[in-house]
Amino acid sequence: MYPRAFHYHRAGTLKEAASMLSELGDEAKLLAGGQSLIPLMKLRFANPTHLVDLNFIPGTSYTKEDNGAIRFGPLTRHAEIDSSAAAARIPIIHDCAAGIADVQVRNRGTIGGSLAEADPSGDWATVLLTLSTEVRCLGTKGERIVALADFIRDAYTTALEHDELLSEVVVKIPPEGSGGAYLAFKRSAPVYPTASAAVQLTMDGVVCQDAAIALGCVGLTPIKPKEAEAALRARPITAKAIATAVEAVRAAVDPQSDMRGSADYKRTLAGALVERAIEIAVRRARGEQVEVNHIYA
Amino acid sequence: MPETIEKVPIQLRVNGKPYSLRVEPRMLLVELLREELDLTGTHVGCDTTYCGACTVLMDGAAVKSCTIFAVQADGADLLTVEGLEKDGQLHPVQKAFGDSYGLQCGYCTPGLLLSTLQLFSENKEPTEKQMRKAIAGNTCRCTGYQNIFKAIQLAAQNMKDA
Numbered sequence: 001m002y003p004r005a006f007h008y009h010r011a012g013t014l015k016e017a018a019s020m021l022s023e024l025g026d027e028a029k030l031l032a033g034g035q036s037l038i039p040l041m042k043l044r045f046a047n048p049t050h051l052v053d054l055n056f057i058p059g060t061s062y063t064k065e066d067n068g069a070i071r072f073g074p075l076t077r078h079a080e081i082d083s084s085a086a087a088a089r090i091p092i093i094h095d096c097a098a099g100i101a102d103v104q105v106r107n108r109g110t111i112g113g114s115l116a117e118a119d120p121s122g123d124w125a126t127v128l129l130t131l132s133t134e135v136r137c138l139g140t141k142g143e144r145i146v147a148l149a150d151f152i153r154d155a156y157t158t159a160l161e162h163d164e165l166l167s168e169v170v171v172k173i174p175p176e177g178s179g180g181a182y183l184a185f186k187r188s189a190p191v192y193p194t195a196s197a198a199v200q201l202t203m204d205g206v207v208c209q210d211a212a213i214a215l216g217c218v219g220l221t222p223i224k225p226k227e228a229e230a231a232l233r234a235r236p237i238t239a240k241a242i243a244t245a246v247e248a249v250r251a252a253v254d255p256q257s258d259m260r261g262s263a264d265y266k267r268t269l270a271g272a273l274v275e276r277a278i279e280i281a282v283r284r285a286r287g288e289q290v291e292v293n294h295i296y297a
Numbered sequence: 298m299p300e301t302i303e304k305v306p307i308q309l310r311v312n313g314k315p316y317s318l319r320v321e322p323r324m325l326l327v328e329l330l331r332e333e334l335d336l337t338g339t340h341v342g343c344d345t346t347y348c349g350a351c352t353v354l355m356d357g358a359a360v361k362s363c364t365i366f367a368v369q370a371d372g373a374d375l376l377t378v379e380g381l382e383k384d385g386q387l388h389p390v391q392k393a394f395g396d397s398y399g400l401q402c403g404y405c406t407p408g409l410l411l412s413t414l415q416l417f418s419e420n421k422e423p424t425e426k427q428m429r430k431a432i433a434g435n436t437c438r439c440t441g442y443q444n445i446f447k448a449i450q451l452a453a454q455n456m457k458d459a
Binding site: 038105190 | 321324359361364368369430434
């Protein structure tokens, strides 16, 4: 299958890429890892006239710790994040990076591309919404910093202006006593999840000081179930608190019936994934090493 | 739609051999390999980034060549199934797949061989779980995978003994 013909432009710097977007207009798109865009172009759902390739820009692939935060370069591949010190330090990041699709896709796909694509079934936005995450948006007029929650606007829609690109992802390192987990339910490795759940907790002994939950693939954007978070916050995590949170998750999600399952099925699934993720997050917050694997049908 | 599309000059190495070509931007890497370089061992299966039949190593990393444009391989070093045999001798991984009946129709095999090679480049003694994870992006519709796992284990053993 061939995409529609397009003009190819290779950017030498991120700034040059923004200028190219500005000059080429609405029919231009950026090419990062291409693991979402190229399939969409082959199906002719996406038909850009110009493609600006970011892959040859030096210095755009990194994870570095700096001032209490982890900074990810926009072109950092999932596989690099999987084996990074950041992933070893923040387990929910490892769960995400190590579980996206398969080896081949993780070798190409990028964190910046995943966030900027804003696919409702993507993994990174769901996970990073449970951490304190900001993205830097670079345009011809300069750079601005946007909280991830404000960046993701709708399905496939972000706060990026046409001549802007995502230039860095900045994730605050969670405080001591924190733990998180990300679990996806998938029919097989290469496909998007049927549903996914990210839970990040900060514990003070048995009491949960802070709780963040995000659900993937069950709405047009990742869903933050506020009542479920409130059900866990400022109290011990008991079976009753978990049951209340799970009930609130089922009420908050807004899934569509499709070939992966009915809306009811996904609602139940989201609740079950959150329940498991909470249990793992609590254990990790205590310092336990817990290995997480996505669940394959 | 643009009226005239400029071809883009690229240089790359495939199985150690240098090439200098001009390609249309929309040409996929797998088509470059198969149609331009006549290396038809890399297969097109699903053509939707699912099955992994088109897997090749690009600078040592397994990638699905149906989901990369040929222009993106500019400057890259590629390894395809044709580059595995040396001096008429099968690569130990190829030999193990044959000895363990790790293939039936063989359509997925080139991709599986290269995914296995990437696994060995990081981990010479993989556990079964690590093997499963390493080939999760390669679909085989014949074998049920059991003999493929045996083949990977045998290959690991043979390479250790060699």
